[in-house]
Amino acid sequence: MSVEASVSTPHRIVIIGSGFGGLFAARALKRRKDVEVTLIAKTTHHLFQPLLYQVATGVLSEGEIAPATREVLARQANARVLLGEVTHIGLDTRTVAHEVLGRQTVTPYDSLIVAAGAGQSYFGNDQFAEHAPGMKSIDDALELRGRIFGAFELAELATTSAERDRLLTFVVVGAGPTGVEMAGQISELANRTLRHDFRAINPRDAKVILLDAGPAVLPSFGPELGAKAVSRLEKMGVDVRTSTKVIDVDNLGLEVEGPDGQRSRIESKAKVWAAGVSASPLGQQLAAQSESGLDRAGRVEVTPELTLKGRPEVFVVGDLMSLDGLPGVAQVAIQGARYAAKVITARLDGKPAPPPFRYFDKGSMATISRFSAVVSVGALKFGGFIGWLAWLGLHLVYVIGFKSRVTTLLHWAVTFIGRGRAQRVYTVQQVLGRRALERIDPAQAPHLPPVEGDPTSWRPTAS
Structure with a gap:
């Protein structure tokens, strides 16, 4: 043309x-x-999706990874933004x-x-979304933050060991980069950030389970880096289960089918879906x-x-x-x-068309924990601290805006060098889940009995 x-x-x-x-x-x-x-x-923002899991686990704020699109393009005279x-x-x-x-x-x-x-993608089971939010939007990340931090708060109030164990079991579905990063961050949250914050529970008793229907972790990185990731995750206490298919998800847990074809149930209140698009x-x-x-x-x-x-x-x-x-x-x-x-x-300009599109693969990276990541660039594959530094630098480059880069770097320093997490604010609505709240009829709320063994099944009182 x-x-x-x-x-x-x-x-x-x-x-x-x-x-x-x-x-x-x-x-x-x-x-x-x-x-x-x-x-x-x-949406009114540009979302840096690779860092959504850090919003969900309290490392970064949503503003640092989602600058306003209008602000980004404000000085571009030939551009306008429409919501x-x-x-x-x-x-x-x-x-x-x-x-x-x-x-x-x-x-x-x-x-x-x-x-x-x-x-x-929930592979035709869209009803899973209510109980296991994905990781594709700011709403998802904030809801997951509420569910993850809220699980510890509710476990502090639990009256039975079964209830406490369910609340302190976190399941991540999908062993790609997002799932691995999320599992690693939840483990660090329990074992490092929250270790001194509670009196009735020990956050280090939390169990993190990483599930994937495929046979390998980080399959796009190759078997060598996948094995390194599994080794690091297991050292952190993450239970990695491959060739394990999710059959059903409900408010209190999941039903899975293992590699031997046997079905079993995992009791878990906080679930994260990081499988499929x-x-x-x-x-x-x-x-x-x-x-x-x-x-x-x-x-x-x-x-x-x-x-x-x-x-x-x-x-x-x-x-x-x-x-x-x-x-x-x-x-x-x-x-x-x-x-x-x-x-x-x-x-x-009336010039000849450029040659057909050719993608230049700059490699893939996934962080597993603080000071540990895996990197695959062509034939070059490495991990550990050097990989983590490479991951840190690359992601900082693509954060939009000087102010966001500075605050992101400061928050990373607080989290990775210290034990704090600057973004631990969440609401009750996020703990319950926005999809569940959408279905609640306020007129019927006072008459809804709590689900036995589920401290989050209460309903707001009608005014």
């Missing part, structure tokens, strides 16, 4: 999503005076319909960059209106130029994009976003 170099009106570029793909695409176009960039997102959830993309009309608080707006585009990302439903709209298909995960198959087949003005980047088996990681989104901006710029 060619675009005339001299135009009387700006070239309208609409970007859907404020994650790594959306934000980096917008910033890559900041020097273009002949374009008008409109970024549409259902709204995209409900429809019209490829024939070249419009995007988005809605907020019942008000719908339609925004036209000349070029479209879809960076809508992905959500948590589900592509944005916008992918189905794009596939239905173009020649592009969907892969098994619901991601949109794109051309080597990251466009829809037959729709060269529509780019798909990040977690919603399916190309050559590329993983859904931040670097794929960032590099894809910059590439899409480069293609649009070349078209506006």
Whole structure:
């Protein structure tokens, strides 16, 4: 597709999503005076998702990993930010319909960059979400913070050993980077941060269980680093169980099927779901209106130029994009976003299109505990303290904003050098879970009896 170099009106570029793909695409176009960039997102912030688990475990505040998108783009004169959830993309009309608080707006585009990302997948068991929140949003992280810290508080009030054991058993489902990092942080929280804070319980009695249906921990890192991660986790007291499938989840525990096919139950109040992702439903709209298909995960198959087949003005980047088996990681989104901006710029300037997109793998990292991480960069694989320093430096670089970098570094110093955690505030609603509260009828609340053995089953009293 060619675009005339001299135009009387700006070239309208609409970007859907404020994650790594959306934000980096917008910033890559900041020097273009002949374009008008409109970024549409259902949240007002840019989320640094790889550090969500640190919000959930009290290391960082949500503000440090989720700066306001408007503030980030405030000095970019050719960009504006609109709040709204995209409900429809019209490829024939070249419009995007988005809605907020019942008000719908339609925004036209000349070029479209879809960076809508992905959500948590429960593999067809969406009812699990009420009892085992995922790790895809600030709401998820804050709810998990309430559930994790609240479990210790409720255990201090427990009247039976069975009740106490259930509250002090934490289960993390999924042994990828997020699951490993979360399991490690909960273990450190119990054994280091909270060790002197209670009188009726010993937080070090807490049990952390890491489950995965697959045969290995951190499978994308290779067997050597996976084994190192397991060794470190087990030294920290984490019970690692692979080839263990979750069959059912309820308020008080999980039913699992082990590698021998035998089913058993794990009594646990606080569960974290870190297994699987589900592509944005916008992918189905794009596939239905173009020649592009969907892969098994619901991601949109794109051309080597990251466009829809037959729709060269529509780019798909990040977690919603399916190309050559590329993983859904931040670097794929960032590099894809910059590439899409480069293609649009070349078209506006009447220059030849750049070569097809080629992903440069900068490696993968996962932190297991303070002073210990695993790093995989091509053939180079290492772990321990050096890996942790590499992880620290890389993540600090990608935190948006100088102020956020400084406060993040200070909070890391408090947590990793000392024993404190600066962000331990949570609400009763977060302990109970926002999904459960949504179903409570205040008129019926006084008549709901507590669930036997569950101190969190009380209901608010109607006024």
